[in-house]
Amino acid sequence: MTAAEEKPARLISGPGMLLVWFYGVMVVGAVSRSAYQISTEFDRAPLAYALSAVAGVVYGFITYTLVRGGETARRAALVCCAAELAGVLLVGTWTLVDRSAFPDTTVWSYYGAGYIFIPVLLPVSAMYWLRKARDTVRP
Amino acid sequence: MLNPLTLVTGxxxxxxxxxxxxxAYRDQPTKDWHFIxxxxxxxxxxxxxxIGVVQLARGEKPEQGTTIFVAYLLGAFACVPAAGLMSLAERSRWGSVTVAAGGVVLAVLEVRLYDIWGG
Structure with missing residues (x-):
């Protein structure tokens, strides 16, 4: 019991490791892409590039909470995954309804079709995993 | 020179x-042979x-820009070692799945590299 209290419960055992991998890939993808686009051609599609940057920050935070572990991190990650899913659905619908607002695509355009739908599948599987992890995390 | 290598790597x-x-299907972690x-x-x-850096130094220009090209080269370089390290930390079938996912991601990066260089 004391060992469980001293060390935050691991969230990255088993399938969690795969999630960290995909989140890590998305962090690198979204952050580097938005950093490049914002620094070189921000005026072309400011909304799209800003949204990509936000997506990168959200991915970064979720990756950090997964690696850190523990109950607080698990809850924070769960909230962020819900926000991420809402973001993907919102931006995905937005890009379908009003194409003119996005002269260039974002990470979340068309529900993440440019990234083989990983952006929409990832939060769903992460939330499933985090809910399942609750039983093992609690002493 | 670069494109055949991109194909082979992919x-x-x-x-x-x-x-x-x-x-992973056989419920095994990654082993020595996998690491080789x-x-x-x-x-x-x-x-x-x-080779990509040498081509750039010789003055050849990637079709979609030098910065993107170098960024993808670095990403492709880091991809599999990162997945390999994670499979060392996760000694179960899920470590193997992670490396498999790393291989798929690298293949996607190679397709993008081919486009960026301008086939």
């Missing part, structure tokens, strides 16, 4: 993905990085 990455996927496979694929990515 195919090798897919083979690695299939191999580690097979290990990862080393081979990583070596291909290193050679690709080196």
């Amino acid at each position: 195919v090798a990455a897919l083979l690695l993905a299939a191999w580690c996927g097979w290990a 496979g990862m080393a081979v694929v990583s070596l291909l990515a290193v050679v690709q990085l080196a």
Whole structure:
């Protein structure tokens, strides 16, 4: 019991490791892409590039909470995954309804079709995993 | 020179993905042989990085821009070693799945590299 209290419960055992991998890939993808686009051609599609940057920050935070572990991190990650899913659905619908607002695509355009739908599948599987992890995390 | 290597690296990455996927299917962690496979694929990515930089130094221009090209070269170089390290930390079938996913990601990066360089 004391060992469980001293060390935050691991969230990255088993399938969690795969999630960290995909989140890590998305962090690198979204952050580097938005950093490049914002620094070189921000005026072309400011909304799209800003949204990509936000997506990168959200991915970064979720990756950090997964690696850190523990109950607080698990809850924070769960909230962020819900926000991420809402973001993907919102931006995905937005890009379908009003194409003119996005002269260039974002990470979340068309529900993440440019990234083989990983952006929409990832939060769903992460939330499933985090809910399942609750039983093992609690002493 | 670069495009054949891109093709070879992409195919090798897919083979690695299939191999580690097979290990995961049989409920096995990554073993020494898998790490040798990862080393081979990583070596291909290193050679690709080196040749890409040499081509740039010679004054050749990638079709979609030098910055993007270098960023993808670095991403391709880091991809499999990162997945390999994570499979060392996760000694179960899920470590194998992670490396398989790493191979698929690298293959996608190679397709993008081919486009960026301008086939």
